[in-house]
Amino acid sequence: MTTTRSNKRTGGTKPAEQNPDLFDQAPASLVLDEFQMLKRFITNMEDNVYCVTNLPEEFIAVLFAWVSRSPKSFKEHVLQAIKDGFIDPAKILENPYEQLSDKAAAFHEKWVVGYGHSSVAEHANAHVGVERVSRLASAELELSNEHYAITEYSQRYQKPVRGAWFNPFERWINHSGPTRDMHENPAWIAYEGFMNECFDVFEELIDGVYKHLTEGKFYPSADSEIARINATAMKLSFEDARYALPLAMFTQLGMTANGRSWRDGLSNLYASDYAEVHDMTNKLKREITKVLPTLLKHADPSEYQAKSKKRMKARFPxxxxxxxxxxxxxxxDFPLEGHALREIVTHEIVRAQGLTINEARARAGTYSTEELKEIVLELIWEMGKYDAPPESFxxxxxxxxxxxxxxxxxxxxxxxxxxxxxxxxxxxxxxITIPPRIKEAGLEHKLVELAAKAEEFFGTLSPGIREYVVLNAxxxxxxxxxxxxxxxxxxxxxxxxxxxxxxxxxxxxxxxxxxxxxxxxxxxxxxx
CATH class of the missing domain: 3.30.70.3180 (Alpha-Beta Plaits)
Known part of the structure; x- marks a missing residue:
């Protein structure tokens, strides 16, 4: 495994070390104006976790949808929307995060926090942007509560860049920053070497699959059609090549949830095995509290969850x-179709005639299997491709x-x-899963060899760190x-x-x- 790289290929450090200031290239006067404008809509201008607020709900939906197809941050998109006239900052209140009155806050404190009437918290939403977190951490976040609305950066449509990954190791040993006698952590160097090897294979697979898809193929004479075909071939190439990338790669998400969902989800996240997730959870709580200051009172680590998880790991190594x-x-596991048909018809009888469950089951029991099939087929007849199935299903x-x-x-x-x-x-x-186009291009060995290196490296790392080197494949x-x-x-x-x-x-x-x-x-x- 290569452990040294040229300056051109360093990177992939902690998010704070890698995150370039959005306004680095702008004139100082413009920077201040943009900063002041965005402060009305973004709860934290310096961090990668923040709430998006004071914007029309439908615009926020569009803003979060952009993340799947664009490499830009939410902050950049909001700024561009202001410049393009989609948002008028002059119409936004000077106080961006209007707080509850003392009386309203006391009400929430008593009924939501004190008496546990959590349903009240379902009426208040927070829109959150999360950037530069690993795909490993994003999966933990998305699975922490089933009620989130999520849009995530898509590796199918946006080509990842070298160095855009999370490194769980501290870079410098014995020092908090560069000094004359500093030296780099060997673990950090080895990890960077592996990540760069993954990206090398990723780029080689892109080139190889693209060549396989385009060389010797017949093209139309129109330049626009040639460009379209080439663009499609390139998209398919990096879509398959991404199977060589590890879970450490950065992603970004736009998320919306109500106060109750955020509270329960954050509590679950505190039981994670990954330090990155704990750091992300603390930031989420900090930023969401700016928008929902009372409703996140119980979004705390659960001692029960942590100890229960530890006991299960000990019992099942x-x-x-x-x-x-x-x-x-x-x-x-599934019911016999005859039983399932009868259950569906039973519920349709209750819905239509208001019978008790026993009466409806007795009525459904009088039908033959063929009659039950006929009823269910009648139920789903003319269902279009966008129609929702029957509730009885x-x-x-x-x-x-x-x-x-x-x-x-x-x-x-x-x-x-x-x-x-x-x-x-x-x-x-x-x-591992090997994409068919990689096989057709004769490049299967590259992914197999990389997976073998990942397996070897995985075995040298401790739990909570080794999972970052698992490949998409x-x-x-x-x-x-x-x-x-x-x-x-x-x-x-x-x-x-x-x-x-x-x-x-x-x-x-x-x-x-x-x-x-x-x-x-x-x-x-x-x-x-």
Whole structure:
């Protein structure tokens, strides 16, 4: 493993060391004007975690949507919106974070904090920008509460840059900053060397896949069409090459949640195994409290959660078995279709006729299996590709397992809020997923060799640090529980041609198993 790099390729330090000032290149007078303008909308101008406030709700939705397709920060987008006339700072109050009156604050203190009427906190929202956190930390954040609204930077559409990664090691030994006799931490140097090797392979895969997709191909004569084809080939190239990148790579998120969701989520985050997550959680609490000063009173570390987690780790020590054959996708628990059909019809009878559950079940029991199928098919007849499934479908549950790449897992957890997940920690022992285009280009060996280096390096690092070197290609075990309503959503969305190939393949496998188990119930799930 290479551990030394030229000055051109250093970087990847702690966020505070790497974060360039947004206004470094602007004239001093302009810097002050911009700073004062943005202070009305951003709770913290110096940090990478902050709330976005005092803006129209629909604009905030657009602002957060931009993050998926743009490398710019939220601050830069807000500033550009001001310059373009979409926001008029003159109409915003001088006091950007208007506080509650003493009487209103006392009410919240008594009823929300004192008496535990947490539902009151559901009416107050905080919009948060989180930048320059690792993908490892972003997954912990997204999974800490199921009620977040999330938009995240997409590695499918935005090409990562060298050095944009989190390094959990302190750079300098014995000193807090550069001095004449300082020296760099060998652990920091080794980590940087590995990250740069990953990025080397990432760039080599981009070049190789792009060459494979474009060389010797017939092109139309129109320059615009050639440019479009080349752009598509480049997008596909770095979309697949990103499987060589580790979970340490930086990402950014736009998030919206109510006070209760933030409180519960932050409490869960304090039980994380990662120091980066604890630091991020403290910043989230600090910034959200500026907007919701009373409603986050119980967003504290839970001694119970920490001790319970520790007890389970002691009882079930880590025992990953390298190379163990596991089925990629398995539907392992579900009702017989006849029972499921009868349950759905039972709920439709209650909805239509107001019978008791026993009366409705007795009525549904008089129908033959064929009649039950006919009723359910009538229920879903003419369902369009954007229509929601019947509410009665929420009564039928499935459990399935997936052995999927980290790249796949990060897509699944982002766009799915109605599935209960149990997931193994990031690891290097469950094999890797190799994108088909990398195989077709004859570059499979590069990813295999890099994964072997990651596995070796992983073994030298301690828990809480080693997970950062897990690659997007590495797989982990996921268990999931969802109802038929959610299954319709997942199959319809994730098996479409627009879906990324990895997650599409996983859900096509699941869909085939569902068709075998429940051919009638699942018949209208795939509608795109």
């Amino acid at each position: 880590e025992t990953f078995v390298k190379g163990k054959a596991l089925q990629p996708v398995a539907l392992y 929420k009564q039928i549950h499935y459990q399935f397992s997936m052995l999927i790449s980290e790249a796949n897992w990060h897509q699944l957890l982002r766009h799915n809020r109605k599935t209960a997940f149990t997931f193994a920690p990031p690891n290097v022992h469950s094999g 590495h797989r982990r075990q996921i268990l999931a529980d969802c109802n038929l309503w959610e299954m319709y959503h997942l199959i319809n969305l994730r098996t479409s041609e627009e879906a990324q190939w990895d997650i599409r393949q996983a859900f096509n496998d699941l869909y085939e198993q569902l068709k075998f188990a429940h051919p009638t119930l699942i018949s209208a799930a795939k509608r795109r």
